[in-house]
Amino acid sequence: MEESSAQALDRIDVRILRALQAEGRLTNAELAARVNVSAATCHRRTQRLFEDGYITGVRAEIAPVAVGLGALVMVGVVLDRSTPESFGAFEAAVLELKEVLDCNLVAGDFDYLLKIRVRDMADFNKLHGQKLIALPGVRQTRTFFVMKEVKENARLPF
Numbered sequence: 382m383e384e385s386s387a388q389a390l391d392r393i394d395v396r397i398l399r400a401l402q403a404e405g406r407l408t409n410a411e412l413a414a415r416v417n418v419s420a421a422t423c424h425r426r427t428q429r430l431f432e433d434g435y436i437t438g439v440r441a442e443i444a445p446v447a448v449g450l451g452a453l454v455m456v457g458v459v460l461d462r463s464t465p466e467s468f469g470a471f472e473a474a475v476l477e478l479k480e481v482l483d484c485n486l487v488a489g490d491f492d493y494l495l496k497i498r499v500r501d502m503a504d505f506n507k508l509h510g511q512k513l514i515a516l517p518g519v520r521q522t523r524t525f526f527v528m529k530e531v532k533e534n535a536r537l538p539f
Contacts, residue, residue, distance in 0.1 A: 388433065393418060395539065397426055398435060402536045405439045442534065450498040453527040454505050456513065457491035461520040468492075470517035480508055491523070502526070 390398075396416040400407060407415070413423035430436045445451060460467050468486070471493065475484045483496035495513075499505045505524075513522060 388429070390435070394426060394430060394435070397423065397430065398539070399536075401427075401436065401439070445498055449500055452499045452501050452505060453530060454497040454499060455525040455527060456495040456497060457523040457525075458493040458495060458513075458516075458519055459490075459521040460492045460518040462518060463492070467518040471519070474516045478508075478512060 393416055397412065400412055400415050409424050409427070410420050412427070413420045416423065418426070427436070445453070458471075460471060472484070472486075475481055475493075475495070480497050480499055481495050482498055483494075485494050486492065487494050497505070497508070499508060505526075509522070509524070513519070
């Protein structure tokens, strides 16, 4: 989202964003009623919020355990070199791994922090041995098995 092309958010836009963030399945009519505008106005504003990049998508949240992906694993990755080329190669390869939900370049002890969903520890062991340590430039990984998810996919605080 580019600041120069996007209009500033007013209180109605913020109310639309908050309502959709809380409940993405609202119909346009339900959303309009919640934010106290006409359905046409609501539709126009929602379309603009998509076009300006404030809303990047709408999707269902799937219960991981229900689909056999009960293990959440965080992996810190250290690359052997800190160059744009090594970062680019690593990032391109990570994009191909369906098990990796999030990949973030971070400051601190690691270069990247990966959020991974797998069936169980054995499934992760296979992923680690066959794919993670073979990613371009990986020098070291540190693995953390999540014992309890306290807060997951929280709403943005605005």
